[in-house]
Amino acid sequence: MFDREPLICLMIKATMLFLLFFLVMSKATLANDFQIGKRFYEKGLLADGTPVNVVLQGDIEADGYLINCASCHRSSGYGDGEGGNYVPPITGPVLFNDYAPERQYIFRNLYQDVQTPTTRAQVHGLKQRAAYTEQLLNRVITSGINSDGEQLSPQMPRFMLDKATLKGLTVYLKSLGAQNQDSLPKIGVEPDILHFATIFTPDVNLAEKAAIMAVFNAYFKRKNLNTIAAQKKPNYSSGYKSDFVYAQRQWQLHEWQLTGSAEQWTKQLAAFYQAQPVFSILGGKGQRWQAIHEFCEQRSLPCLFPNTPLPVTAKTGEYTLYFSKGLQGEANSLATYLESLADVSPVLQIYRANSVGEVAAEFLDKRLSKKQSPKVISSHLIVTEQQMLDAAFWKPVLVQKKTLVLWLNRDDFATLPSLNGNNLKQASIFVSASLIDLKNKPLSHQRYNKALSFIWPWALPNHEPKRLYRARAWMRSRGVPITHELEQLNTFFVLNVVDYAMHDLLDRFSRKYSIEIIERITENGLNPGLYRTMSLGPKQRFAVRKNSILNASLLMLKESNR
């Protein structure tokens, strides 16, 4: 007899296998669709890898390289208001739901950013529209007719889109801005608490750390008290502020102190992050930042404005923002200055082995060798880690007819003998002002003369932006002792920037969007008075771009005028 049981078993097995196969395949195509959609959104490439054809302003042809979704709606999908040019958000929850005026967002639009009459009219207007479906999305992207049958502005390009790309784009747009309440704690957002961290590497001394933490603590304390006050009387806060109270949370700062050598830091950071995820890393200090930079980029974790002489410049990240290019920027500025001189004696760079100065010297060499003519010749004098610097060391160095570039720290620099009355044979000396911590500890100027110049990354003395006085007053009134003004003002800047950004974000906890906001507001007069100018822009990662070459005689003149 034919036994039926095995056949049924077989059939069940086959069905299960098929189901499993189907499940895996559908997941795979979904992932594939997502990638296609992401690539189209960010690079304007179709599913087959060719750039999409675009028509904008009615009759101007372009392609996806020039104009794509991300270039105007930004990679977060939350849109933009650059130049009073209102670009609406196109995140998943916005597109695929009916759009009705919502008080909090209308107010945001009304009160923020510069607005042309057109924009003002746009944001004042009662906008409503039906939710988008895949078909309607196709129609609006290709022909500019929105879900209610209205024509969009000609500035929204019309894209020639194929089916596969559209499918991918739909998947990707749905993912943008999608916020799962359960996953929020994984990025440091809890119902009542917003977590931040700051990082210190082992080279930071206790006094520096205490000075920075004092600013953090004072700011967090005040911020949290204000939040409590606003939450206590939700209907009575002035203006429209009470509409935003629901989005406010208590800020909590975690101090991540790294130990050991740089190779061990990644592991330590991962452990910190696992114990308590944070929304972003604020400030902090360390001589080397590579490991932290990479950690932040891997986790899509904003890492905002650390105090470091060696930011990662080779490949700029998406999530790590810096004050400046640090010593690389200083080396470049010095090279540009030296090349501009009619006659330069050969460069002799002096630094300690295995110090940050060594990296700076490499930057200068690299930059000097780039230019063909007139070539500045450079050689090195490396001081070993144990070697003491004294008069015997400096004497033969100072009598040479050379351009001395000192990449030394404060203690080493202090061993330089008095230049007054010294028999300098036209030697000129350049010193990194940041490495000798000149901003926090002014020099006793009798010892130096015009042979000495500083590579000066800050606003020129007595030409600081006025906000310096406000920032100092803030610290004094909060009882923060000003012991390390540079790091403290930098920390104050970070806190200002993040405060504004979180205010803009409300409860849309997109880290990408927070970076986009910071790119936009950094130029808005938040400069803590340290730098001549500060500014960022889309994809820009260094807020301060220029260093001055400041002769010591000028600095002394200014100081004696005080």
Place this chain on the structure above:
Amino acid sequence: MVRWKIFGYRGLGAVYAIKNDLAKQRLFSVFFCGLLFILGVEQSLAVEPNKPRYQIREIQNTLDEAFTQKVSLIEANGGAVQFSDLVAGHKQQPVIMQFIFTSCANVCPVMSTILRAVQKDLVGKAQLISISIDPEFDDADELQDYAKKFDAQSHWRFFTGELNDIIRLQKQVDIYQQNKMRHQAVTFFLLNQRLFRLDGLPSKEDTLAELDKMLEETQLSVLSPG
């Protein structure tokens, strides 16, 4: 049960509150806001997609100040140029000028795309100039990449310079915003001692048509057919 609420005053409290002077003021402000709101809606109705997306006006009295001032610029290919020399050719040939920056997100790419579209029609007939308002980031290399991205031909030139010089220049032509991220879409047309300012983003056809009109008005005849 009275459940309604005005300005945080609930139920009968609201009735009482209205008797107060303060509440009367608030009531007045509601009417006033309502009025503004209605005006706002009217204004928004006035903005329809078919309405012109740009406007042009002639700038009076700026020309001499703006264009004889000594402002040094650096061209993307490295050469230093005086701004006044750069635009001196406008007596023979129109100069079309925009202020952009290379990392700009939503305005500049569209502005530059317009120049990219019209440049083919203007070979030998006009000079196109794009000046960076973010000169400390936009060095010569950045600008060259940008020019390449937009297929700029030789009559479309790109400039950077010292930040202060470029701020001065922007102030001269009244487009300076404190934050470059607020910069607006403006295109300048400089012909035969006259300066026109186009605010907004026109199409290719509109741009060429407006240029023709300006040429007629200023009696420059370089764009005549042939």
